[in-house]
Amino acid sequence: MMPAEAASSGGVSEPPGVPRERRRRRGRARARTEALLHTLKRSRRMKANDRERNRMHHLNSALDALRSVLPTFPDDTKLTKIETLRFAYNYIWALSETLRLAEQCLPPPPAFRGPPAPPSPGSDAGSWLSSGSPAAPSLCASASGPSSPATSEDCGYVPSDALRAFRGLPPAAPGAPCR
DNA sequence: TAGGCCATCTGGTCCT
DNA sequence: AGGACCAGATGGCCTA
Secondary structure, eight states: OOHHHHHHHSOOOOOTTSOHHHHHHHHHHHHHHHHHHHHHHHHHHHHHHHHHHHHHHHHHHHHHHHHHTSOOSSTTOOOOHHHHHHHHHHHHHHHHHHHHHHHHHSOOOTTOOSOOOOOOOSTTGGGGGTTOOOOOOOOSTTOOBTTBOOOHHHHOOOOTTHHHHHTTOOOOOTTOOOO
């Protein structure tokens, strides 16, 4: 099975001339040490498995939190992990585009102090923005930022009218004037 | 039944 | 040394 076990189970023969009783005692002692080592390894492995399981659970919780802020239709559709990541990427891109277009159309009010707080998915709502970096996501090698949406090949595709579609609105007319 | 998705285990590597 | 992270392997469950 495991190389380590295979190596440890192989016996090394005693040199000749050692009394039989002493050899037997030595053999027993070695067996005890090996058993101890085995249980030690086993318990370490089990602890590591436990940590790994917890780590994956945390990862899944984070993924669930991400899912919960993504619009899906029908509402109870559960995105797979990869779909969640791809969709999130595209959703962020769509939001950025919307923001950019809105800024082009509307001059900011005089007392504008920045964007409103994001929707809070849970108690640690702040933590998911805690990096403080507005840097564009770069999940896809082919995408360099919000100005270059994901290709269908790499990250799936959400049309630029995604946000309108999310709200049940018809797509905007191409080249429609701001107002 | 094949294929997709997922959870878990495991050993290796890197970091503190 | 021990923990975190990662990728590969494996087996279970579900769906077309």
